[in-house]
Amino acid sequence: xxxxxxxxxxxxxxxxxxxxxxxxxxxxxxxxxxxxxxxxxxxxxxxxxxxxxxxxxxxxxxxxxxxxxxxxxxxxxxxxxxxxxxxxxxxxxxxxxxxxxxxxxxxxxxxxxxxxxxxxxxxxxxxxxxxxxxxxxxxxxxxxxxxxxxxxxxxxxxxxxxxxxxxxxxxxxxxxxxxxxxxxxxxxxxxxxxxxxxxxxxxxxxxxxxxxxxxxxxxxxxxxxxxxxxxxxxxxxxxxxxxxxxxxxxxxxxxxxxxxx
Amino acid sequence: xxxxxxxxxxxxxxxxxxxxxxxxxxxxxxxxxxxxxxxxxxxxxxxxxxxxxxxxxxxxxxxxx
Amino acid sequence: xxxxxxxxxxxxxxxxxxxxxxxxxxxxxxxxxxxxxxxxxxxxxxxxxxxxxxxxxxxxxxxxxxxxxxxxxxxxxxxxxxxxxxxxxxxxxxxxxxxxxxxxxxxxxxxxxxxxxxxxxxxxxxxxxxxxxxxxxxxxxxxxxxxxxxxxxxxxxxxxxxxxxxxxxxxxxxxxxxxxxxxxxxxxxxxxxxxxxxxxxxxxxxxxxxxxxxxxxxxxxx
Numbered sequence: 001x002x003x004x005x006x007x008x009x010x011x012x013x014x015x016x017x018x019x020x021x022x023x024x025x026x027x028x029x030x031x032x033x034x035x036x037x038x039x040x041x042x043x044x045x046x047x048x049x050x051x052x053x054x055x056x057x058x059x060x061x062x063x064x065x066x067x068x069x070x071x072x073x074x075x076x077x078x079x080x081x082x083x084x085x086x087x088x089x090x091x092x093x094x095x096x097x098x099x100x101x102x103x104x105x106x107x108x109x110x111x112x113x114x115x116x117x118x119x120x121x122x123x124x125x126x127x128x129x130x131x132x133x134x135x136x137x138x139x140x141x142x143x144x145x146x147x148x149x150x151x152x153x154x155x156x157x158x159x160x161x162x163x164x165x166x167x168x169x170x171x172x173x174x175x176x177x178x179x180x181x182x183x184x185x186x187x188x189x190x191x192x193x194x195x196x197x198x199x200x201x202x203x204x205x206x207x208x209x210x211x212x213x214x215x216x217x218x219x220x221x222x223x224x225x226x227x228x229x230x231x232x233x234x235x236x237x238x239x240x241x242x243x244x245x246x247x248x249x250x251x252x253x254x255x256x257x258x259x260x261x
Numbered sequence: 262x263x264x265x266x267x268x269x270x271x272x273x274x275x276x277x278x279x280x281x282x283x284x285x286x287x288x289x290x291x292x293x294x295x296x297x298x299x300x301x302x303x304x305x306x307x308x309x310x311x312x313x314x315x316x317x318x319x320x321x322x323x324x325x326x
Numbered sequence: 327x328x329x330x331x332x333x334x335x336x337x338x339x340x341x342x343x344x345x346x347x348x349x350x351x352x353x354x355x356x357x358x359x360x361x362x363x364x365x366x367x368x369x370x371x372x373x374x375x376x377x378x379x380x381x382x383x384x385x386x387x388x389x390x391x392x393x394x395x396x397x398x399x400x401x402x403x404x405x406x407x408x409x410x411x412x413x414x415x416x417x418x419x420x421x422x423x424x425x426x427x428x429x430x431x432x433x434x435x436x437x438x439x440x441x442x443x444x445x446x447x448x449x450x451x452x453x454x455x456x457x458x459x460x461x462x463x464x465x466x467x468x469x470x471x472x473x474x475x476x477x478x479x480x481x482x483x484x485x486x487x488x489x490x491x492x493x494x495x496x497x498x499x500x501x502x503x504x505x506x507x508x509x510x511x512x513x514x515x516x517x518x519x520x521x522x523x524x525x526x527x528x529x530x531x532x533x534x535x536x537x538x539x540x541x542x543x544x545x546x547x548x
Contacts, residue, residue: 054263054270055263055264057263058263059263059274064274064275064276065273065274065275065276065280066273066274066276066279066280068273068276068280069279069280069283072283072284072287073283076287111294112294115290115291115294118290119286119287119290122283122286122287123283123286123287126279126280126282126283127279127283129279130276130279147495147498150491150494150495151495153491154488154491154492154495157488157491157492158478158479158488158491158492161479161482161483161484161488162482166548167545167546167548170545170548171478171542171545171546174474174478174538174541174542174545175478175492178474178496178534178538179495179496181534182495182496182499185499185527186495186498186499188499189498189499189502189503189523190498190499190502192502193502193506228291232294232295232298235295235298235299235302236298236301236302238302239298239301239302239305242302242305242306242309243305246305246308246309246312251309252309252313254306254309255306255307255309255310255313256309256310256313256314257310
């Protein structure tokens with residue numbers, strides 16, 4: 001409670017609208033309202049994307065039908081990076097403005113980001129076998145993705161190891177930001193290392209003549225992944241809010257059904 | 262239309278194992294995540310409600326009637 | 327500020343000198359791990375010289391990781407850390423002094439021992455020199471990044487495995503630049519870029535890590 005009051009008094013009148021939603025109590029119903037539209041968008045976009053991907057997009061001339069893994073592989077890889085950046089962003093906001101909600105947001109995003117990184121690795125391996133003849137190649141992107149997955153694991157393990165939520169938030173924020181600074185360096189170094197060892201000079205780059213229907217399918221699936229990530233992160237952040245604020249009046253009223261949200 | 266029949270669709274031009282292996286695992290993982298998050302939210306609410314109920318019972322007991 | 331830096335460093339060196347065995351343990355670990363590799367992959371000189379720099383670097387990473395988690399432990403136990411946090415002097419400078427002392431005690435001995443391992447792994451004198459030079463420039467960065475991990479995990483259960491999970495992904499670029507130099511030399515390519523990148527990493531780490539580590543200590547002791 002004191003946190004939200006503080007931020008409300010600190011913010012000038014123009015900034016009230018922004019800081020208004022920075023308190024868990026006001027954000028909780030807002031997240032609830034956003035939840036259903038996100039789910040509907042996720043399901044609709046997934047269906048549209050799968051239909052385009054499997055029934056409209058033609059078979060690839062060189063890769064045959066194995067290329068259809070792209071419709072989850074590429075969106076998953078994108079999301080794993082976007083979610084890490086979003087996580088680091090919320091951590092930075094939390095450290096600068098001292099808002100509890102930002103930290104809750106970043107810890108709500110982490111498991112989904114790790115999931116996307118894992119999906120990207122898994123589908124990459126299954127795509128690699130028919131295309132390169134091996135499940136795993138020390139390709140620059142796959143290696144960076146693996147390290148990204150470890151960065152997620154480190155963030156979550158650190159948060160899980162600290163009992164005091166305040167310390168867990170801040171310590172996690174620090175490692176997330178240090179990791180975000182390192183991600184480009186890691187990607188560059190792995191790419192560089194990869195060019196020195198010519199052995200694994202396989203490239204995931206698509207042939208230039210990628211049919212536009214393939215691209216449409218991929219973009220639809222990417223949007224679906226966005227919608228899914230938003231929906232599941234909102235759901236998780238609501239759960240985290242209840243867990244963390246269980247002593248406050250608004251959560252107690254909510255849990256006993258005395259207010260609706 | 263790309264596929265002659267349903268079995269053609271599942272066969273996926275000989276790449277069925279890889280394509281469906283990718284999609285199935287992804288679907289299972291996402292479904293599990295949604296289930297786990299929903300469960301976490303439900304349990305959190307139940308726990309708070311239980312705590313509140315226990316507290317109120319204590320209060321009632323302490324009051325002289 | 328320089329006074330604080332020097333006095334903290336002197337103190338740490340003195341304390342370590344009184345407990346010399348701790349320092350030797352890390353060194354022993356480094357030598358032992360590298361000696362295990364020939365037993366595992368076979369004694370062919372050709373193959374050994376091929377993996378030498380990678381093995382040396384991985385062993386150096388692990389040796390740093392094992393010892394760095396104790397960087398702030400004794401200070402926390404005897405209350406010195408609290409005094410450091412309350413001190414008017416910038417905490418980052420104190421941390422930097424501690425890391426410098428730590429590097430002199432564990433990083434430098436590894437560099438000095440490296441030629442011995444290069445000998446075991448059948449490296450030529452040129453290659454030995456390059457491997458040692460990469461370790462000389464790279465190991466301070468390892469210590470600096472390790473200090474961030476150590477301050478984040480200070481006093482946590484499962485600290486050892488946790489610090490590995492946090493810090494090892496960040497070590498990946500260093501491993502690539504460091505261990506790659508000998509390979510590049512053997513392939514007849516220049517090694518300047520490797521040293522330039524290692525140096526750049528060191529400068530960035532020098533600028534960022536003491537601050538990050540100081541922030542982490544404040545969070546931990548809040």
